[in-house]
Amino acid sequence: MSINRRNFLFAAAATPALAAVPVPVLASSPTTKPFQGTYRFTVGDATVTALLDGYLDAAPQMITGFEEATVSAVLDNAQQKLHPGGVRIPVNAFLVELNGQRILIDAGTSSFLGDTLGDLNNALAAINVSPETIDMVALTHIHPDHSGGLIDANGQAVFANAQISVGQTEFDFWHDDAIMAGVPESARGFFQIARNTVAPYADRMMLHSGEHEVLSGLTSLPLPGHTPGHAGYLLQSGSEQLLFWGDLVHMTALQFDNPNLTIAFDTDAKLTVKTRLGMFDRAVADNLLVTGSHLDFPGLGKVRKAGDGYAYQPAPWQYGA
Numbered sequence: 001m002s003i004n005r006r007n008f009l010f011a012a013a014a015t016p017a018l019a020a021v022p023v024p025v026l027a028s029s030p031t032t033k034p035f036q037g038t039y040r041f042t043v044g045d046a047t048v049t050a051l052l053d054g055y056l057d058a059a060p061q062m063i064t065g066f067e068e069a070t071v072s073a074v075l076d077n078a079q080q081k082l083h084p085g086g087v088r089i090p091v092n093a094f095l096v097e098l099n100g101q102r103i104l105i106d107a108g109t110s111s112f113l114g115d116t117l118g119d120l121n122n123a124l125a126a127i128n129v130s131p132e133t134i135d136m137v138a139l140t141h142i143h144p145d146h147s148g149g150l151i152d153a154n155g156q157a158v159f160a161n162a163q164i165s166v167g168q169t170e171f172d173f174w175h176d177d178a179i180m181a182g183v184p185e186s187a188r189g190f191f192q193i194a195r196n197t198v199a200p201y202a203d204r205m206m207l208h209s210g211e212h213e214v215l216s217g218l219t220s221l222p223l224p225g226h227t228p229g230h231a232g233y234l235l236q237s238g239s240e241q242l243l244f245w246g247d248l249v250h251m252t253a254l255q256f257d258n259p260n261l262t263i264a265f266d267t268d269a270k271l272t273v274k275t276r277l278g279m280f281d282r283a284v285a286d287n288l289l290v291t292g293s294h295l296d297f298p299g300l301g302k303v304r305k306a307g308d309g310y311a312y313q314p315a316p317w318q319y320g321a
């Protein structure tokens, strides 16, 4: 589907807390999808599996300074194209298996944003992982493509035994009635979705601040801008590291080359760019392996300096993990 303000609002209006009866959003159905994807690799003693939830098209009006000719040329150079709905981006989540624990980095979209998304459970099933065996869901932020999969169509918890890790600032932002009352009507739906998706986990929320070891080997890293409490998670095992940077980048082909490009869903565009540039520089300096929620699947690679901007260097396929 194509994502724009109107259908985000529509999705919000149809979530269980606002509707008398739970309504499947945008006529999505949990049928088997043709785009299912999993990719398993190791980071030290940890095993990580990239899980493809699906894709969405970012509508041109959502992209700041969008010029069709320029964007088309850049996409063409990256062996991509501008789709009728806009710039096609994946939604990824990640399973980390570390020290006998199963941690999900973000939870996919479920049925919140249409039938090109919501495949996370199929991906988990494909690797024989049932939702009940997940010990923790570590959220980078509380947007519907990251927290939507926390609840089923009845608004109940999907991960029966998981704690939820998320930034204190992020949690507080979406639960602040004054902030919600002050935003434009079109943005209010985000707040209701955020609240609905974490509500069933109220007694098992782990709220972190700053750089905090949420469990041994996994440390939160504040990356504010896209949302106020947006955070990455740094996995460390032995001498190896991997940073899950969430939504630091939405469009792989466009935003390394032009890191000043933002989208309408960036809460604070200026801070988004500042945080992105700082993280890019750190990733270059530390030769850091990174992955993200919207990097082209499976989204594993490194950041390089390239001219005035940056470039993304995908990691080679890892065999037999």
Ligand SMILES: [Zn+2]
Residues within 6 Å of the ligand: 143, 145, 146, 247, 293, 294
């Ligand atoms: Zn996202």
